Amino acid sequence: MDDAAALQSIQATTRYTSEEMRAWVARRRWALAGIIYTIMIAAAIVFVGPLLFSALSSLKTNPLEYPPGLNIPQLYPSNWIAAARLGRLGGGNPLLGGFKPGARIPFRITYFVPEDVSAELPEVIVPRRRPGAGLGAVMKIDYAADYAHVSPVMEAERAPSAISIDGERVRGEYITYSFTVSYPGEGPPIDRVPVDITSSPGVIYVSSTLTASRIERLGRVASYDNLAPGFFGYVFRNYVRVFKEARSVSTGKSLFFSWTLNSGLYAIARIITNLLFATMAGYALARFNFRGKTFIFMLVLFSQMVPGQVTFISNYLVIRDGIFGLTRLFGVRSLLNSLWGVIIGGAGSSAMIEASKVFIMKQFFESIPREVEEAAMIDGTTQLQRYWRVVFPMARPALGAVTILTFQGAWNDFFWPLVVLTSPEDIKTLPIGLLSFRQTYGAAGDWGLILSGAILSAIPVIIIFFVFQKYFLEGVSFGGSKK
Amino acid sequence: MKVKSRETIAALMFLAPFLIILGIFFVYACVRAVIFSFTDYNLFNTPRWVGLANYTALFREANFLRALRNSILYSIIVTTIQTIGALIIASILNAKLKGLNLFRSAYYMPSIASSVVITLIFLWMYQRRGLFNYLATQLLRYAPIILIFLGFTLVIQTVLVLYERLRGFPAKWFDPALLVTSILLSAAGTFVVSILGLVSLREVPPVDFIWLQTKQQIPSRPEFLAMPIPLIAIMIQNIFTTIPTFMLIFLAALKDVPISYYEAASLDGATAIQKFFHITVPAVQPVLFLVVALGMIGTLQMFDQVAIFGNAVPLESVITLAYFVYNRMFPGAQLPEVGLASAAAIFLALFTLTLVVLQRTIIKSEVK
CATH class of the missing domain: 1.10.3720.10 (MetI-like)
Structure with missing residues (x-):
């Protein structure tokens, strides 16, 4: 590369030994290789980045969330385990989940309640919600809302603590509630159990057995697309939907x-x-x-x-x-x-x-x-x-x-x-x-x-x-x- | 003579399937398109000869003129940028370093997925709360820190280079070893400055640049240069997906250049830029025609992206010649204008061929 030329020109002018000059040139070669590799990596990010980022974002409940981060609940192993367990409890299927007669799905949700807020028991409902718009919306489906029974919500744990909100220390306590969604009696097997949990104003959602699909209404409603999703149903939710929801109107085939x-x-x-x-x-x-x-x-x-x-x-x-x-x-x-x-x-x-x-x-x-x-x-x-x-x-x-x-x-x-x-x-x-x-x-x-x-x-x-x-x-x- | 005719029969036997398909779906199709272009056929009437009426009607159609302008702007800009970009990346990848083949494969990724997949992903990134606007927001937020970093690097590099020269070493302004040192020192300096609170992130609202649903043009004048923003969005995407393909073609050409050329140039004191223009560019000249021709054919016939963007953008801002043809053939509720569509298609083909031939003579004369 440039070595020979550099050595020659140094030899003409310099007072340094040939050993020192060689080292000087060698440093340049290493640095140049480093710079080339860095440029290559940057270019690789540009060319592969969009594909990779969209692949990761396709796991999100809403890929259009803003800011578009990479903190994706679907990538947490704790959620994988919870989703598989809930799927087994709901439909006997740890991979794809579901809701079948006889199912009993215990669930816990934890809130932080600041000192000056009085917390009431959260309200749990199973809404009648269609799985998305479009081609799937014309299919006749069974709703979990018509068959599910939600047990009364109970307070399970209470622990005093303090958290910081916007840099300010707020005292209060963590309260965990528990409830069970069950499928009593006979009925058809159902794909999904959507659940909305509404808390009293002022309390802050912390965690739950399975991370909520989305938090709505200024943090008051923790909404779940499916309480018994199974591993694939949770992590590859959108991928399962691709096959399940888009069906031919005439034949019903995917x-x-x-x-x-x-x-x-x-x-x-x-x-x-x-x-x-x-x-x-x-x-x-x-x-x-x-x-x-x-x-x-x-x-x-x-x-x-x-x-x-x-x-x-x-x-x-x-x-x-x-x-x-x-x-x-x-x-x-x-x-x-x-x-x-x-x-x-x-x-x-x-x-x-x-x-x-x-x-x-x-x-x-x-x-x-x-x-x-x-x-x-x-x-x-x-x-x-x-x-x-x-x-x-x-x-x-x-x-x-x-x-x-x-x-x-x-x-x-x-x-x-x-x-x-x-x-x-x-x-x-x-x-x-x-x-x-x-x-x-x-x-x-x-x-x-x-x-x-x-x-x-x-x-x-x-x-x-x-x-x-x-x-x-x-x-x-x-x-x-x-x- | 007998051998000759037997060989002809054998050849025709081998060629028969190909020639039948080519005959019906290419030659016959081309001839029919030419004939249709001189008639007022609309799929349901008996075609009537109308002479050149369709061709003259084309140039009175606002949408056709817009499509023509869009196609030309699109072709010139995308072909230029992707050719230069591919050549630069290829000349860097041509360095004899280990592991570069891995990068070669990675770079090729955008070119293997279908235009639909890439367009859908870009469409998602172009949403108002999408990745592009988010990155722009972050860039604005971090602007002070980035500027400080660049300033530090510049100052430190200057000082280091001058010091090395004083010591008697022939350091160039972009001496790589010093550059690495400056970058590291500058990063440390920037870190310290921001820890001390001397510089902080700017408070900026999220950038809300509308990439898709807009009729705005950049630059807003002169009229013949004004590019609708959605068209720019497609340009960015197309450059991104085509650079890797062209890079591979350049790389194949560069592999034939003996490394001794570069070494000899270095001995004569040539800079990297001189080497690029005097060795690399002439070396790829034979494939330059091919790359530019492929680029022009591809860009002038751009259709997929327009069809996939569809109603997400105003049609007139992204319409191209190829889409104009399709649109007149299948106009939805109206009667197809087969004659007009054919005329536009023939125009597109002749236009492409003319430009390809023209650029071939230009590139040849430039180099000689």
């Missing part, structure tokens, strides 16, 4: 589950068609000499530059009319709102056989010497057979890149599925499903659900990225280094 399935099928179909046909096309362009080869190659390049907005108009019509009526042979009139339409009808980066993948394969086949495959050729077979038995298996590294890049492209594809899939909700793929999440829950400010859905949908690509990093990074720099 929308998010359908979307994931559709995205998976779409990605698999695209991977198969690209592996089969893009490789064949790439091979032909790399190995055969024929008239029109240059023209086809120019078309391959050109088709990657034309925006999807040019082609989608005609493609939409072609898909709407069942590909010139061909689909009538299978008894289908139109491919709109069907996964087949999305798979077959795309162009550019949504195409069933992508030009960019043909290009990658062409480059790859050109990079391996012709002799290698000629030596392995078997006589007396057709060209196609030889291709499948000899050439295709040799192309494994490039096939890896094509698979990974196609998966990523299909999983994240937005524009073309948006054109083809409009209704019903459960025919959509993940990205456009998330868009309808945003439209449904965004206005209500219910960001917990939106963020959880977004994070969940990103997890498969992120996992695949870390496992097959090499292919991703090579695939991206492929075009760059070859041109």
Whole structure:
């Protein structure tokens, strides 16, 4: 690096020994490395920070809380244990909780009562509350309010103490109350037991068996979304909601589950068609000499530059009319709102056989010497057979890149599925499903659900990225280094 | 001749599936778009030839002109910043230090998630009580301390550099060892000053900058430069997600530069900045065209973010050419204007191609 130059210039002017000069230069090298690493870490925070922070915030009851802190009750082990225990007591299920006949959920809540305030017993109610707005709101559900019985609230403990409020020392006492929510008699199993605990004015909420979901009305009401949430129901509350609350109006099936399935099928179909046909096309362009080869190659390049907005108009019509009526042979009139339409009808980066993948394969086949495959050729077979038995298996590294890049492209594809899939909700793929999440829950400010859905949908690509990093990074720099 | 024709048949056999798909969904689609653009087709009528009427109508549409302006501003600013940013990060990452590959993967994270995921996360951060406004608030609160810290660093660094020079060492103004010392000393100094109560946090109300539901523009004039704030929000997001991809392309190009170039330059006394402009930039020149072209194609065709922001922002402030086309094809309750949409799409394609070709000649002549 700079060492040699620095040493030279010191030697010309200095009165120091060479030992001292070396140390001087070495210090600079270490410091420079330190500075570079610091810059790198800062940049990493910038690039990974938003994803990480939103993943953590998606655990919060309200991800829009202000100030947006990282003090998240869902991350305390004490709450994990409490949530699992309450879930077992409520519905016999420590993971997902619930409220079943015969349940008895004991609960304690502690307040600080300043000296000059007279505390009355807090009031405990099980409200009739819908689980959020939107797609889930039309479902018929059973309310815990209709079946739950709340025992009279009792004072359990009392301990004199003092706390400081705004820097001022306030004397008073901690009072703990206890009560039990039970499910007497017979009835349906219920998902959630929301509870509101209202205290007298002036007392301060300190803690409870499970940390309150939110504190309302100037600290008077401690509100719980679910008194028997279970571990997942508490820590991954919004994630459980993503699956449970967003349901298809007609079939009642989980929308998010359908979307994931559709995205998976779409990605698999695209991977198969690209592996089969893009490789064949790439091979032909790399190995055969024929008239029109240059023209086809120019078309391959050109088709990657034309925006999807040019082609989608005609493609939409072609898909709407069942590909010139061909689909009538299978008894289908139109491919709109069907996964087949999305798979077959795309162009550019949504195409069933992508030009960019043909290009990658062409480059790859050109990079391996012709002799290698000629030596392995078997006589007396057709060209196609030889291709499948000899050439295709040799192309494994490039096939890896094509698979990974196609998966990523299909999983994240937005524009073309948006054109083809409009209704019903459960025919959509993940990205456009998330868009309808945003439209449904965004206005209500219910960001917990939106963020959880977004994070969940990103997890498969992120996992695949870390496992097959090499292919991703090579695939991206492929075009760059070859041109 | 016989061999030749047999090879052609084999080639066509291999190419057949690809050519059929390309033929129907690309070539035929393009031809149809061109034809539609000269008709008044609306999905339900028999198309009538109207000549260039759609193209002239475009330039009388307020929304189209707005989309055109938004797209151009967006493309120029985002392409410029992300190209420069990616190049700078790539040249730092190119240092031969251990563990930098780990960072390379971390930086790539925003580029692998879908545009929907990233846009939703940014939409959340752009809320009025979101992360961006919170960070701005914190910055204002800590401003006095940050300024004191920077001031201390500046003074200490100056003193140290002058002292080293007096002692006969060739210390540069940004000498790394001295810089680390100054930063540490300055941090300690700032800590002491704030403990003594000589400087304290400012009392500021939470910043309430409206990123989304606003028609305000920055700068407010001149009109052709005024960018709607929601468009700036999308710009920030797009720069964030695209820098990593371009960085990887630059990095691949930089790997081919022998380290001896940099060493030779150091011996001749070149500064880091001189090395950047005289070695790094020429080294990436062959891929510079590719990166700028990809950047321009991507930004001119920006659609996803507009569709996902949707009713969270005023449409006219973020509408782009690509969204204009979609909007006219599927206008909700009204009749689709297929002719007009096609004309806008053809315009977008020609515009993109022209700019890509233009920038290729410019970049070439600049370097030679």
